[in-house]
Amino acid sequence: MFDGYLLSLILALPALGAAVLAFLPAENRSLLRNVALAACLAAFAASLLLWTGFDPSTSNMQFVEDHAWFELGGFQARYALGIDGISLFLVLLTTLIMPLCILASTHIKKHLKAYLCSMLALQVGMMGVFIALDLVLFYLFWEVMLIPMYMLIGVWGGQRRIYAAIKFFLYTAAGSLLMLAALITLYQYNVTPNFNIVEITGALSDGRISIPEGTAYWLFLAFFLAFAIKVPLFPFHTWLPDAHVEAPTAGSVILAGVLLKMGTYGLLRFCLPLFPEIALQMEPTISCLAIIAIIYGALVAMVQPDVKKLVAYSSVSHMGLIVLGIFAFNLQALEGATFQMLNHGISTGGLFLLVGMIYDRRHTRLIEDFGGLAQVMPRYAVFFMIITLSSIGLPGLNGFVGEYLTLQGTFLANPVYAAFAATGVILSAVYMLWMYQRVFLGKITGEANRQLADLNLREMAVLMPLVLLALWMGVQSSQFLRPMDASIQKVVDRIEQAREPQSFRVENLGR
Amino acid sequence: MLESFWILLLFPLAGAAVNGLCGKRLPHKLIGLIACGAVLASFLVAALAFVELTGRAADDRLVTVSLFTWIEAGEFVSRAAFLFDPLSAVMILIVTGVGFLIHVYSIGYMHGEDGYYRYFSYLNLFIFMMSLLVLGDNFLVMFVGWEGVGLCSYLLIGYYFKERFAGDAAKKAFVVNRVGDFAFLLGLFLIFREFGSITYLDAFQSVQSSYPGMETGFGILSLITLLLFIGATGKSAQTPLYVWLPDAMAGPTPVSALIHAATMVTAGVYMIARCSPLYSRAPETLLIVAVVGAATALLAALIAIGQRDIKKVLAYSTVSQLGYMFVACGVGAYAAGIFHLMTHAFFKALLFLGSGSVILAMHHQQNIFKMGGLKKYLPYTWGVMLVATLAIAGVPGLSGFFSKDEILWQAFSSPQGHPLIWALGVAVAGLTAFYMFRMLFLTFHGQERIEMGHHDDSHGEDDHSHHDAKPQEPGWSVRGPLGVLAVLSVLGGLVGLPAWLASTNQLHHFLEPSFHYQFVPEAHGEHSHALEMGLAGVTTLIGLMGIFVAYTAYLRRPHLPEQVSQRLSGLYRLIRQKFLVDEAYDAVIIRPTHWLSKNVLWKVFDDGVIDGAVNGTATVVQIWAQQLRKIQNGYVRSYATWILLGTALLFAYFSYFAA
């Protein structure tokens, strides 16, 4: 129906929403909210068309749009969009999370209009990162996304919001600059007529572009650092707990649900296909960091007194598993990792939503302030339980499928890594269930907890989609895995090509 | 019918969903009806399928149904597919049959509890998960059930979640199980790597072709089986992971009967029997299984002697009996293990339900030293408990005798067996008889020491409103299942009569197709029926001795135990304190990890080292900026000086290099 400009439409809808918001009176809060929500829902509906129209049999980019953007001294930047099996579900995840976040933002009173505009701008940025094919466009969106997030934390955050916002900004900006440097260097070697990631990957793999190994090493490192900070991979993770704790609920949800995925998405889209040889060389180091992240994140999560911080550290642990899977270089691990990206968006996003709901009521997030909530808020306890189980990878829910495939793939690549990583299975149960026990079970502690109201309809409407999705993805997993197959197989083939002995490439050059 | 056996999964799932989602608004009677009806429907389907299966030729008794593709990534495929073969048929009958009886029992037992609907919803969910576990046709579906029953166990142990100990016990059960699952998962990964499939039949065919005989030394197969076995030690409460089961008694008694005695904890035994093609080729692991089983049986039996809580006695007894089953598996007698699993399901469920009846009558008093003489008030309960106790003690003619005897015989005679394991088993049989009769005598006989429980002791706000001083027999829904289980406890052994009594062992014969891919080692030397009979006689004698000692110590001379315990105070205290295993885990693993995570990893490393580096970078930049700022002092002439100097430098530079 919208063939040819569906992606632009998805990109434009939130931007349009923000533009409309700018002209609405700031006093009419419900109108503002409804407009923002409508824009997000429209984008979500449009993105569903992507899924129905997606052809799982090809690894080529689909829904491609390619127009000239600007030209500068022979350099041509293009407005090139497209998705493949890797980005499809990340786009859907983004468009799904956003309306839920808007719906969960009723507690925002300060500068509501600016808040909603920031959210919508953020959505544009995030969507852009996942669908941009032109590297200049990609970098533009990558930076665009940074600013609204900085504002969300810095303006609508908690006590130490300024510290957290600046920390977040500087960490990410450091990574971004490295990436910019890498992009410029990459441009020097580019022989294709434009700066399109697909074409450059293709040209690199058939030898039209050749980058000396030393340079490739630095390029890989620059890209990797940019993405590792975003993931965040140990030891670049300390911005995350601060940002999560200070960010408003919706900010945390987006941060965990979508923003972190950009790091792992970048690894899959850039680091592996562009520099497979270097990726193979660096794999032991990166895998070790990932394993440290898994265990370290889990252990530190276990002793956190603040629920939000606990969930933040659990993110470090989960994202470590994803990185480990990506650097296992086989189909099972890569599909598992991609699937796990979605899972993490749902379960951790859900956990942050849940924490936000209790924070709205009690204005505290310290575990010790709670106890026996299951008696006062039974519905809340049930939702929390389900999302917790999804997070700790209970079979039948989504988390298990991603975790299992990732670990299975990692095991095929290196059993020792998998053995270490699998301890996360134990530790995640420890910290999540211990937290659950202290917050929900036992006798009701404190008068304030006795008066708490259970979830209302709006809040259940926010959580329901996530819970249903967790179940659906856990049972009908192959529906989500099949569209990924071709695209991920392509990445795997690229790696395998680099793994081949030199003879293969000589023959290739002769051709 | 047989091809659509999988619909039996739907009933409990639907029951759980209905009760879970709208049970709050349903009347209690309807909730009970839905839950029991769902399990009964499952049982009937299973029974029909079973009958049909027996009508088929022996080599045609494997029915696989694939519903949909669950996970697919390259060569890795896991389908939502189910296998109905003799082994899963026996298991599903036990699960749904005993499960149904316990559901009915629960109607009476849980009467008036708040969260009635929640309870039945969890219970139905458990039946569903357990059915997945035993019916799955690949390792991953089994694992879904495996973890699923763990979840239900978690939810049901924590049923009285207002109490701190219930939450603790629930979490402990889940986490300890996860430790086992960790190894189990690694086992699965290895199976896929080695055999290229996680479907039972594919993997078994592959192992059969690549390992025509036993593996020599400790190789891949031993590693796989060992990892799976570690998973089983978690689920089936074996050393060193048995610690969660006694604590799990915090859950309602029917739950202890269903999950922590009859079905879930036996999943490990089922798993090993299912994987017998792997285990039978890995002698190294088999030895470990047998030794761990025997050691657990002994350890738990010893601890059971010192327990005062009626349910704790039964819990340790369960651990001990599970040890027997693992001994059976360890000596390669998988069918014997399944046989004992079945009879144990009957008599242990009966014991737990009977103890539930006592607990109900005693208003949630669980200390056997505060009972005594209850036979007078609870003659029916006493009767069924006596039957079950005789069965577990191995008195000839009852079900426990046949199954236990078969295990001991196999431990003695099979190629993988050893007289030492047999001797351990016999010793445990004596201990079992002793502590079971100790419990029976203290509860039902002797002096009346009745102290009714206070409701608040174990439950939160509890609605049993009968405050009469005298214990009373509970209602029909409690007594009915007790009766049925009592009959089964007596007659259950008849399906597996030993060779010296019957020409064919029915159960063995029936299970054979499931063990098709198993490797059967050559037996060295024939053993005579006379020897088998003689050994059975020895075991029986030891058992009777145990009963006699219990009789002497707790009925004839009630002061004897005290004197003995004073004489052996060190040993006695160690037994009373359960060999301090929990404390050891706490001191060696839990506390150090917690301390390390909090004080080193978080406070020092995360906040100190990494954030220190990050913030340090910022601070260094700031200090430099402070210094550099001084150059920009606001005096035009100083700027002019800098400009001049700069120009001069540039000038000098260019005139020097231009030359």
Place this chain on the structure above:
Amino acid sequence: MVPTSHYLILGAILFAIGSFGVIFRRNAITMFMCVEIMLNAVNLTLVAYSRSFNQVDGQIFVIFVMVVAAAEAAVGLALIVLLNKRRGTLDVDQIDTMRW
């Protein structure tokens, strides 16, 4: 004929005098005059080169500089006079309202 280098050296000396005056004197008028000396030093240099290369560009440039310098003198002197009226001093170190 005077060689070009002489003009250039004179220009350099004048420039140095001017810049030292700007840097070391505090009186606004003196500083202003020193700036003018610097400008004229540059003018001299430009004219000298212009003559030496036989190109008229330098002289045209000098005319421009003189025009701008005249305008600057008008504005600058007016500022200095006003400053003197307001503050009663011409010491630039005292006039530091906008200095941080």
